Amino acid sequence: MSIDFTFGGRVKVPLIVAPMFLTSNPPMAIAACSRGVIGSYPAHATRTREVFADWLVETEEGLSKLENPAPYAVNLVVHPTNERYPGDLELCAKHKVPVILTSKGAPEDAFDRIHEWGGVAFHDVASARHAEKAVEAGADAVIAVCAGAGGHTGTINPFALVNEIREVTDKPIILAGGMSTGRDILAAQAMGASMGYFGTRFIATEECLADENQQRVMIECSAKDVFFSAALDGAPANWLRPTLIEAGLNPDEIPAYSAGMSVINPKKMDGRYTRIKSAGHGVGMIKSVERTADLCDQIIKEYHAAKRDFAATLASPERSLSTASLETSE
Incomplete structure (x- = not known):
């Protein structure tokens, strides 16, 4: 299955705002989508399936008021230990959620069901073996969760993980872990990834569920x-x-x-998710509490500026290390 990562031109920068437990919500996702960035939230962040259903309706109504917004995504834990998984999957089917971000296991039936309603499935992986199993089960792309990601994280350097995944599949890679600027997205593409995946960078936003104390700590760290x-x-x-x-x-x-x-x-x-907070290595780039839309706009500008700078570097011998200059330095 070939994926158009611009989703018909609706995605303005190859970025997904990652689904964060007890942080992401519909207002944050809608704000991101309004700027051409894929917004998301986890189904299991809601206390009940009824609340999750309300979130889906809220998201659809919010997006319906926008002109050509980016698609939204929902994170589903597809492991058998998640008792809500079957019902949450059916709610996603009912609402035809365009992008499903799956994690914890890679059951073939989940990917088949997602494809039935025309959705695409991007699956979390932390190793080449995880990627291989996900692709075999039918995932459309893999989210390479590298060392430096917030919350539950991978442990492998992004260069090493992307290279190892490329040895087992040519499926698209979405890179996650320590990324926080538009320049990072371009770097991920240069490595062979199709998109970036930012979580931590969006915690200090007005729309998210993080309280003032958590956001203060994020700014200070x-x-x-x-x-x-x-x-x-x-x-x-x-x-x-x-x-x-x-x-x-x-x-x-x-x-x-x-x-x-x-x-x-x-x-x-007992209170680890209310008192003990997680963050990725990109936390140092948080300087203040911002509107999600404004942050998306900033990242988009950074991305296009990085593309121009990099193109100029490649075109100008004076701005890049040539073989001759390397030999001189030795």
Whole structure:
């Protein structure tokens, strides 16, 4: 299946605003779509399936008032342990959600169902083997979740992961992990990806569900404040060090990995999604709380400026390292 990543010219920059648990919502997704960026949210961020149904209606009504908006996307956890998955999938089918971002497992029936209503499925992967299994099951593209992504994250450098995925499939790659500017999107394309995937960069926006304290912490932090560990809930994840400390945990005593993943007192982790916050390595680019639409506009400008600069670099010998200059420096 060949994918038009401009979706008929509606996508103005190859970017998806990633679905973030307890952060993304319809207003944020609609605002992104209004600027030609694919907005999204996770189905499981809603407390009930009825609330999820309301979100879908809200999104469709909001987009119907816009002229030629980008399509929206919904994240579905397609693993059997997600009891809501079958019902949420059917709601997506009812509303013919154009883009489904799947994660946790790669069941063939899910991709078949998505294709039945004309949707496309992009699946999270963190290794070449994950990508291979997703493509075999019918995913239309893979989201390469690399080291540096916020929340539950991959652990492989983006250069290495993209190269390894390319050895097992020629399916489109959407690159995720530590990206935050329009220049990053161009760099991802230069690596062979079709789109970028930004999450952290959009947490400090007016429309999102993050509270003022979380947004304040995001503005104050940089990449050095991102703490990696799989010991908090059993999966590799990036957390913000200041929020761990505020929750009564000592990051210096938390290992990256531990046998059984049981080093954290469950009582201290009861509020991990309300007190302990996650972020990717791109958190340092957050300088203030912005409107989602304005942030999208900024990223689009950065992207086109980067394209012009890079074209000039390629066209001008003085602006690039030639073989001769390399030989001179040796």
